[in-house]
Ligand code: SF4
């Protein structure tokens with residue numbers, strides 16, 4: 001196996017088996033893990049405590065137990081997260097960090113069915129005001145206090161600053177990876193790309209950085225070949241399960257950039273510089289734009305996507321619409337209109353973690369590909 | 373000017389509602405500013421600035437109640453609004469689209485012509501507040517960008533831990549200041565703080581009269597039919613910073629007190645059981661839900677929803693005003709939410725609870741199972757839930773509703789007999 005293949009296969013296996021990643025971390029460090037609910041929690045605080053932050057992204061699942069606690073019109077990802085809570089999947093986490101940027105998460109934060117303690121915090125939504133930074137820094141101070149109490153550790157500013165550096169380094173390397181991957185679609189297909197990115201949700205970040213860095217340089221040493229397929233940008237919460245990406249692959253699509261909450265939205269901005277680490281983390285949220293969960297009077301998501309399409313020389317945008325996700329559903333009519341005005345083609349596919357039938361997606365992708 | 377002194381509360385309600393719409397239309401004609409506002413966004417700032425106000429949720433409810441929702445929902449559908457999103461938002465976005473078409477072409481679209489609700493003018497600015505849901509952030513973002521107009525945001529962060537911390541109130545108070553400077557810029561004039569104080573005081577008087585009405589349902593039998601609150605709500609939403617609300621509510625409370633004195637009750641002699649209604653009304657089927665309960669002798673004497681506008685605070689104190697706007701029970705943790713509802717149920721001397729599982733409203737639906745469970749463990753009262761929607765008529769089944777409330781009625785009966793047999 002080439003070095004590239006080895007790295008990809010290692011990252012893929014981590015991304016497919018977070019449980020094992022946690023066990024390995026425990027073996028290596030003797031330390032446990034803290035669950036991180038979507039979206040945009042200050043993972044750095046967990047990292048600074050020496051624990052492993054583990055992203056909670058649900059999974060492909062049929063829903064049965066969760067039916068008693070959530071009506072069918074709750075979003076697909078939270079249905080699966082609820083099902084897994086009830087199955088005890090998350091019970092070996094030392095704590096759960098729980099942001100509440102949408103109505104669904106506000107409710108869910110009040111009904112965790114597992115045994116781990118839950119730490120809830122709220123992102124401010126009038127984000128461009130300085131008062132919002134102050135508010136969020138205060139929320140983060142409480143998050144830190146609660147974590148210290150639960151984990152019986154001290155999280156110093158010094159450790160936190162170090163963790164922020166490690167995370168910023170990872171963000172930078174990930175942005176590089178996204179660009180490099182776009183040049184080598186023959187090697188980095190949509191499924192591999194997703195796995196390499198998703199692995200960062202379950203790994204100590206400096207480790208992930210080292211592997212991706214190596215991957216980047218290995219890739220860059222290869223000649224760039226012509227790509228005859230279609231280049232697309234993904235937007236939405238996430239592009240799972242793998243069957244969806246498989247369909248894109250089969251139809252000759254390369255993912256050349258993404259605007260997914262599970263992927264690039266997390267690393268397109270660095271945590272800014274400054275003296276107070278908690279304030280810096282808060283300020284990240286102020287500078288972050290183009291996401292349905294970050295209120296934006298200018299609604300810059302559409303223009304940002306249009307820029308991405310241009311800069312990545314993409315042929316189209318694939319909208320990965322999480323079933324029953326109202327924040328994303330509200331953004332759609334606006335950017336759709338802006339795409340039309342800018343002459344950008346887009347394809348709407350539904351993300352449903354419960355379904356096992358992908359015929360409709362297949363047909364849609366096929367006919368879209370013929371249209372391009 | 374119309375003489376209102378001899379009007380009944382009901383007449384005043386109709387009169388002032390129409391008057392508010394007329395004022396907004398007049399303002400538009402005269403080139404004055406019109407603002408669309410979320411239902412529990414602070415009204416004090418715009419009213420101080422003499423801006424005419426329109427409340428899309430109330431307007432959408434009106435369209436729903438007059439059975440005009442489907443037409444405008446279709447327009448929103450065509451614009452790409454998913455049928456899973458809040459139907460208030462969809463009705464309003466559809467309606468806005470029609471108004472926009474009219475403004476652009478000079479021709480009134482047929483659906484607008486036919487719409488049974490009051491005609492409203494397009495806004496020059498919008499103001500939103502997420503104390504009832506984050507949906508209102510998304511919806512107003514869209515209004516602002518579609519109409520290319522300023523958006524004023526009052527963000528009240530979800531209170532995951534009670535009591536409300538000072539740093540949260542400080543953040544909200546800072547936003548009040550920011551809203552004022554935004555308005556100064558939009559209106560091109562200074563904010564009049566003396567007038568603002570008066571507007572705050574007026575708001576407090578309106579709220580006091582509103583609370584006076586709500587408290588009357590604690591009498592057994594009750595002079596107040598709780599469903600009336602759903603109707604009068606229009607004015608606590610749209611006119612709480614004006615004397616229209618105070619005058620109307622005072623009149624209504626006086627009438628009810630007079631009735632109480634004379635032994636006249638809402639259900640005459642037929643009040644058998646008392647229920648709490650948790651959630652928004654089902655506007656397109658208001659009559660059906662009301663009559664269904666009434667036929668069983670069930671009067672609604674508890675509902676936390678009208679209590680959203682229990683916005684009492686100390687005029688002149690921004691921090692206190694911030695607290696009033698953020699402490700709304702659905703913006704707080706489950707413990708507090710349960711506490712508020714528990715008081716509503718005991719205050720209304722209720723025998724059971726009905727939960728509206730609202731297809732439009734995730735925030736008011738996703739904690740119903742837990743809320744009902746905790747409350748029942750404490751008060752041993754039976755409850756049912758039914759599937760509905762506040763404005764999309766397709767998401768409500770009269771037959772299911774009837775079966776559920778009959779079941780509740782049975783359980784309440786048994787519960788009462790059980791108690792009296794002890
Ligand atoms: S953002 Fe959408 S997908 Fe995520 S939890 Fe909220 S509703 Fe669900």
Ligand code: SF4
Nearest residue numbers: 458460504505507733
């Ligand atoms: S119905 Fe629910 S989602 Fe819609 S505006 Fe009201 S509170 Fe928000």
